[in-house]
Structure formats: structure tokens, C-alpha cells
Amino acid sequence: MEEVRGGAEGLAKSGSEVAARPINLKGRSRPGETIIQALLFLAGIVSIFTTIGIVVVLAVESWLFFGSPEVTFANFFGSTVWQPRLEQFGIWALVAATLTTSFVAMLVAIPLGMGAALYLSEYANPKLRQTLKPILEVLAGVPTVVYGYFAISFITPIVRNIFGTDRIPSVYNMLSPGLVMGIMILPIIASMSEDALSAVPRSLREGSYGLGATRLETAIRVVLPAALSGIIAAIMVGISRAIGETMIVALAAGASPNFTFNPFLAAETMTGYIARISGGDVGYGSLDYTSIFAVGLVLFVITLTLNIIANRIVARFREVYE
Amino acid sequence: MSAEQFIPKRPTETAGDTPEDLYDIVPDGALPQGEAMQKQIAGRRTVGSIGRRAFYSSLIIGIIALLALLYNLVNSMNGLVAREFSVAEERLAGPGNRIEDLDEATLLSLLGDNLSASQERRIARSFGLNSLDELDQVQLVEAVRVNVMKEKVVASWNMTPSLFNRSGIEQQVAEKYPDAKLEWNWWLTPRFLVVPMSSSPELAGIRTAILGSLYMILMTMLMAIPIGVGAAIYLEEYADRNTWYNRIIQTNINNLAGVPSIVYGILGLAIFVQALGYWTSGQAFGFTDNQGNGRTLISAALTITLLILPLIIINAQEAIRAVPNSLRQASYGLGATKWQTVWNQVLPVAFPGILTGTILAMSRAIGESAPLILVGASTFIITDPSGPFSKFTALPIQIFNWTARPQAEFRHIAAAASIVLLILLLSLNSLAIWLRNRYRRSI
Numbered sequence: 069m070e071e072v073r074g075g076a077e078g079l080a081k082s083g084s085e086v087a088a089r090p091i092n093l094k095g096r097s098r099p100g101e102t103i104i105q106a107l108l109f110l111a112g113i114v115s116i117f118t119t120i121g122i123v124v125v126l127a128v129e130s131w132l133f134f135g136s137p138e139v140t141f142a143n144f145f146g147s148t149v150w151q152p153r154l155e156q157f158g159i160w161a162l163v164a165a166t167l168t169t170s171f172v173a174m175l176v177a178i179p180l181g182m183g184a185a186l187y188l189s190e191y192a193n194p195k196l197r198q199t200l201k202p203i204l205e206v207l208a209g210v211p212t213v214v215y216g217y218f219a220i221s222f223i224t225p226i227v228r229n230i231f232g233t234d235r236i237p238s239v240y241n242m243l244s245p246g247l248v249m250g251i252m253i254l255p256i257i258a259s260m261s262e263d264a265l266s267a268v269p270r271s272l273r274e275g276s277y278g279l280g281a282t283r284l285e286t287a288i289r290v291v292l293p294a295a296l297s298g299i300i301a302a303i304m305v306g307i308s309r310a311i312g313e314t315m316i317v318a319l320a321a322g323a324s325p326n327f328t329f330n331p332f333l334a335a336e337t338m339t340g341y342i343a344r345i346s347g348g349d350v351g352y353g354s355l356d357y358t359s360i361f362a363v364g365l366v367l368f369v370i371t372l373t374l375n376i377i378a379n380r381i382v383a384r385f386r387e388v389y390e
Numbered sequence: 391m392s393a394e395q396f397i398p399k400r401p402t403e404t405a406g407d408t409p410e411d412l413y414d415i416v417p418d419g420a421l422p423q424g425e426a427m428q429k430q431i432a433g434r435r436t437v438g439s440i441g442r443r444a445f446y447s448s449l450i451i452g453i454i455a456l457l458a459l460l461y462n463l464v465n466s467m468n469g470l471v472a473r474e475f476s477v478a479e480e481r482l483a484g485p486g487n488r489i490e491d492l493d494e495a496t497l498l499s500l501l502g503d504n505l506s507a508s509q510e511r512r513i514a515r516s517f518g519l520n521s522l523d524e525l526d527q528v529q530l531v532e533a534v535r536v537n538v539m540k541e542k543v544v545a546s547w548n549m550t551p552s553l554f555n556r557s558g559i560e561q562q563v564a565e566k567y568p569d570a571k572l573e574w575n576w577w578l579t580p581r582f583l584v585v586p587m588s589s590s591p592e593l594a595g596i597r598t599a600i601l602g603s604l605y606m607i608l609m610t611m612l613m614a615i616p617i618g619v620g621a622a623i624y625l626e627e628y629a630d631r632n633t634w635y636n637r638i639i640q641t642n643i644n645n646l647a648g649v650p651s652i653v654y655g656i657l658g659l660a661i662f663v664q665a666l667g668y669w670t671s672g673q674a675f676g677f678t679d680n681q682g683n684g685r686t687l688i689s690a691a692l693t694i695t696l697l698i699l700p701l702i703i704i705n706a707q708e709a710i711r712a713v714p715n716s717l718r719q720a721s722y723g724l725g726a727t728k729w730q731t732v733w734n735q736v737l738p739v740a741f742p743g744i745l746t747g748t749i750l751a752m753s754r755a756i757g758e759s760a761p762l763i764l765v766g767a768s769t770f771i772i773t774d775p776s777g778p779f780s781k782f783t784a785l786p787i788q789i790f791n792w793t794a795r796p797q798a799e800f801r802h803i804a805a806a807a808s809i810v811l812l813i814l815l816l817s818l819n820s821l822a823i824w825l826r827n828r829y830r831r832s833i
Contacts, residue, residue: 104729105628111620112629115643115703118696122653125660183448191442200449202823207456209819211757213786214459214808217793221801222462251455258452282434284441305648312650314760315786319793339652339760346655346764352664364656368649375648379641 126368129361136355144362150325150341152356159366161327165335166367169246169317170310172331176250177306181257182299188258189265190287201259208255216319219248224320231332240322240334249316253306260305264298265291297381304378308371314339338367463812466805467578470552472563472570476540479571489539490531497530498522504538513537516593517585529581536593543592544570546799578806586772587783591792591799596807598771602687602782603756605775609691610698610755615748617695618702622744625703626710627732647700655764658693663765672779685766688778693761698751705747709740742829749822753815759786785811 133139138155147158184204188197224244228236236243268291276286292299322334323344336344342360350357422430482500483489492500501510501522513533514522525533535541544567547559552574563572585595621643629636662670667684670692671677713736721731737744762784769791771783785807792804 098727101727101729105624108620108624108628111617112624112639114617114621114696115646115699116639118646118657118699119642121661122649122657125657126653129660180448180451183445184452187442187445187449191445200453203453203456204449206816206819207452209753209757209815210456210459211759211786211811211815213757213759213789213793214463214812217789217801217804217808218459218462220793221466221805222458251452254452254455258449282438284438285434288441308648308650312652314650314652315790318760319790339650342652342656343760343763346659346766361656361660364653368653371648371650371653372645375645378648379644 122368126361126365129358130365132353133355133358133362136358138355148327150327150336152359157359157362158327159338159363161325162336162338162341162363163366164327164329165242165317165321165325166311166337166339168242168329168331168335169249169321169337170307172243172246173249173253173310173313174303174307176247177253177257177310178303180250181254181302181306182261184254184258185261185265185299186287186292189262190283190291204255204258207251208259210252212252212313212315213319215248215252216245216315219244219316219320223248236332238322238334240320241332242317242321242335243331245316245320246331248320249310249313252313252316253309256309257302257306260302261295261299264295264302267298268294297384301378301382304374304381308374308378311374312339312367312371314343318343338363342367460812463805463809465549466802467549467809468552468574468576469547469549469802470556470559470572471543471547471575472545472567472572474542474544474567474570475535476542477538479539482534482538489534492531494527494530497527497534500534500538501530509537516588532581541592543799546575546802577802578809582803582806583810586774587770587788588772589770591797591803594803596785596788596810598774599783599785599788599807600810601774602767602771603784603786605687605778606691606694606782606784607752607756609688609778610694611748611752613691613695614698614702614751618699618748618751619706619744621699621703622706622710623732623737626707627728627736643700643703647704650760651697651758652760652764654693654697655761657696658689658761658765662689662692670779675779677777677779683781685768685781686779687775687782689765690762690767690782690784691778693765694755694758697758697761698755701751701754702748705750706740706744709743709747710736712743713739742825746822746826749818749825753818753822756818757786757811757815759784759790762787763790785814 134141134144139157144157144159147156148160148164149156149158150161188200192200220239224239224241227241227243227247228239231243272290272294273286276290281289317337318340321337321340323336323340324334325341326333326335328335342363345356345360350360421427479489480487483492501513505513510522514520514525517525517529517533519525522530522533545563552559560572563570582595583600584597585593586598587596588594621639625636625640625643629639631637631640663684666689668674670684670686670689672686672688717735717739718731721735726734767783767787768781769783769787771781773780775782789804789807789811792800792807795801
């Protein structure tokens, strides 16, 4: 017993010795950890600086552009003639071309993209889906300059054959790049919409089938409305891609600003103008140089607005199913 | 069972509790019964199958478009060409002989007899070599044809007409270019890959363009991967989602992903080429070759880095988010610090996902051309890029430039360069898919 008690005492003693030098469980300051965290934070705010950089650069150079005596606000936003040589800077000439090519593109991309998404999500069996989706991904991965080549060397001759060279007088027209842009955007809309459609719970479909609806009726009247926010966001992203697309229109839409909504005619888009001016020998600080920033600012505001709306729609109107 | 049918109404504020308020009562016979119902169902099924076919065909149209694009490239990549020569083949090779059958010594002496020493050096350089002696027989044949026989392509055809309308083409050539020689020509050859730019399409290659693209991608990745993955780690592992600045960073990244690439080009032009021109031209480091002009490889790489950062961050975030929390908790439980947990547990598990996202971002970066036009990729560069401060060209820029030219021969080499670019991208994407599948199985 003595020995046992002694053992216990010994234990207690050593315990109190430990207690005399308690381990500090509060965080030791670790300079290494702090430095790493600071570096990671710096990496995180590079994107903030990018945005600030874009806004400041566009604003400052546009300020210089509007500050030059040849340019007025009224002319920029009120005129439909873009002729820098004649001191005419009517942005609507470029905006009209951008809208026309984007409209043609969306006319192709929305129905085809939605159709492809509905087929993949509602009809295709998993095996077929696994073969078809990568093909769409390849389509999405083709560089835009290759699409531009496709537009000018393949689609343009075809549309000129179909509609006749008297109606499409020039090699350059807005129809051909618009169609090709539609093909380019198709996989973006298809893949985003397919994600939205797949997120609709199976029970909704089962309920609809149970009430006797066909597959098509279920897809159109039940699944589509439930996934609408995701689909609208996909369309918004598609439109913003069409407006910002450069190489296809630079190669196939022509290089002369022209205020028209007729897709059979040639006209230069905002992006096409920026690419053409900056590709040539342009003097820094010249009116040509600052004008690309003013056009870029308009382009940036339009696409940013579309993207913010798309993000809002996704965040706010997403139907959450348990 | 009553023949009346009850269709529930949407509840409204004014509604009472009587059956008329709660249901639309469909009178007897308003909904089809019996045979009429069968007919209605058959009709709906027909509409259904039409719908299915319509959806299916939109998918097929996409695939046809892809096939048409590929066919169009292959179609332009080879075909018949008509060549004219100032010096007839017989005069050099002897009657009945073909220039291709001569041996190297004869070819060398032909070149030596007809060209000056400086011309010989220039030819050797166009093959990327120092002296004509290093050329092999095929290269010598080409050198003789171009420089001694003064070969010139006078007309070219795509693959399909060359295959199916050869007699028509032969007739055409006989009428228009009686001295021309009609031959099948592949525009995409191994030689095309290894020789630099030239102003004549038959001699032009994409060596400088490929090297420019590779250098640019290498520098881009060196900058983009650490920053992108670091930002993703910060946002997923360190950032408190409820703080205003962290929310702004996240929203900002999502919005940046949608900014058109040409806007990044404008940013690069104003900041990297203009404002920081002293550094990006290399002047600050004693490199004065381009007189303080910031239109260099490093400017392009910086611009493309900013362009693909959001992509890398978003992909890496998803990969990090997919790492199960239990791993982190076990690591903390063993006393690891935050960074030890991230470095030893989270990153190894998230690595395949991060890698896949990075490769996809890389293929986007290789195909990008609009920002490079703005930061000033030159189109005519015959010397290899020598470092971050050299002027450069890139594969997409070369394709753009050749496509924009009116002469048909340039269209052929634009197609050949496009095929090279597509093969490069396809192999990168396949690598990404392979990695994804390989690591998905092992976890």
C-alpha cells in the first residue's frame, strides 16, 4: 500500500511540477505564418489593382480624348458618323455594327445553345452525353482568330452565294462574322444552361411525368422555368462575349465605320476599330490613340453592366431546392 | 366518378371557401375523353418527338460547324499549285532529268555557280543554318528552285477542286500559264515549322511565331500560377467571407472574368507598354536594343497574365473547395499551423484540379490574339526572340496577319498555321482531361 501511495504521490508531484511550467496554449506569434498570409493577401488584391488599372487608364485617356478641341460630347454621343479625318466621332456608327453582329450571333447561339442544352440535360443518356460534351468543349476552345479565318474563307463565300453578290456586294459583311460568332458562343450558352437545367431536382420532373406530361412538356414548362435564372445569365454572358469579340469581326466585318443595321453590308465594330487603330503605327497621345480608349470605355461599360446583371440574376433569382 | 373535373386555382386574397372559389370546374366534355383523348395524346407525342429532334439537330449543327471548320483548314492546307520558273529545269538538270534527282554535290555546285557568297549566306540563314554545306538534299533542291530557277507560284487551288477537277485546272493552267509546272503542294511541312517569316508565302514559316508564343506562355505561367494559386488559397483558406474587402475581391474576380480580352490589351498598352516602358523595354536593365520601346515579350506576358488570372483563381478555388474539411481538421488536431495544413494537406489533394484549371487557362492564353495586337506584337520578325525584352510575334498574330492579306497563297499558310495552333491546343486540352481522369480515379 505504502509503495502504491508513494507511487501516487510521485505522480502527483511530477504533475505539479508540470503545472508549475504550464504550456502556453495561446497562439505563439509566428512571423513566417504572418508573412505568408500577407503575401497571399497581396496575390488576392492583384485583381483589385487590375480593375482599378482598367478604370483609371480608360478614364484618364478618355478625358484627354474629350479634352481635345476636335471632340465634343454632343458629337460623340449624338452623331452617327465616325470619320476621324473629318473630325466626326459619332460612336453610334461603331455601336450599330457591334449590335448588328451581336444580334446575328445571338439569333444563332440562343436557340441552338438552348436546344443543345435541353437535349444534353433532358434527353441524352449519360454515355451519349459523355461523348457529346467534349465535342462542344473543343468548339469552345477554338481560338477566335481561327474562327475569323473560318468566317472569311468559308462562311462568307457561302452566304454570298445564297443571298447573291448584288445583295452582299462586298467580301466584308456583318452576316458572316455574326453567324460564326454564334457558333463560337453556342457552347458557352449550351454548357452554362445545361448546368442550370441539371441543377433542377429530379422530383420536379417526376411530378410532371406523374401528371401525364410528355418529356417535351416537362422540359419546356417545368424544367426550363425552374432553371430560368441560370439560362438568362448564360444568355447575358453570351451577349457580352459577342460584344467583346474582336478577331472574327476584325477579319470578316470590314474596316470602315458605317452606320447601318443591315447585316449584308460591311461595317466596323467597336472592337474592330480598336484592333485596327492599335495595329497600325499610331503616335502616342494622338487623337487616334486616345480615341481607342474612349471606344474601349464604352465597350467596357456595356460588357461590365451585362456581366454584373448576369451575376446578380444568378445570385438573387436562383431557385433553391432542398 | 363524376365527369366534372376540378382544376385547382391559385389562391387569391378575395377567394372564399366555396368549391367555385377554389377550383375551376371544368364542365363535362371540356376535356377530351375516350377516342378524342387518345388522339390528343398522340398529337402531344408527335409534338414531343418533333421537339426532341429539334434539340438534337441543334447539337448536330454545332458538331457540323466544327467539322466544317476543320475541313476548311485541311482543304486550304494542301492542293495544286502552278509554278513558273525563269530558268528552265532542263538547263540545270540536263534533258529528261528532274532537279529533285540530283545529288547534293551537283546542287551545291549549281548554287555556287549562280550565286554570290553573300546570297549563299542569306539562304543558309533562312534555313536557320550557318553555311550551305549543312543543308540536306531536299533543302538544297528548294534553294536551287527558289534562287537559281527563280520559282514563283502563279496560282494555287484548294484540296477539293485539286482532287475532283484536276483536268479543269490543267486546262486552265495550260491556257493562262503555258510555262508553269503544276504540282501538288503541302503548305504544312516540317520545314514550315522551322523556318522564320518571309514575305513570300512559299518560303514563310512559323518558327519565330511558335518560339514567341512559347516564350510568352512560359513567362505568363511563371507569373500567373503563383499569383493565381496564392489568391485562391487566400480566398478559400484565410479570407473571412463576411468582411467587406474580401467580398469585394471575390465579386471583382468574377466580374473580371467577363471583361473582353481587348480591354486587357488596352490596359497593357497604357500601363506596360507606355507608362512602364522604361522597364519593359529593358532600358532600366541596360538593354537598349529597342530604344525604350515597351512593345516586348515581357509586356505581352504581363498583359496575358492579368487576362488569365481570374480563370486560374476561379478554377483553383473550386479545386481547393473540393478538399474535404476532415483533412484540415485532422491536421490542426495534430498541431499543424494554418500554412502547414495548407501546404502539406490541402494543396497536394487539390493539385490535380489546380493543374487542370491551369492547363485550360494556358490554352486560352495561347489562342489569345486581340490583346497582343494592342501591346504591339510585330508581324514581321525573322530573328528568334532572345529574352524578355525582345520584340516578338505569336502564332495567332501570324494567322491574323496572313488571313487579312488579299493574296490566296497567304490563306493557305494561314490554314497551315491554324492547324499547328489547334494541334497545340488539342494536345494541351487532352493532357488536362487525362490528368483529371487519372487523379479522379486515384483519390
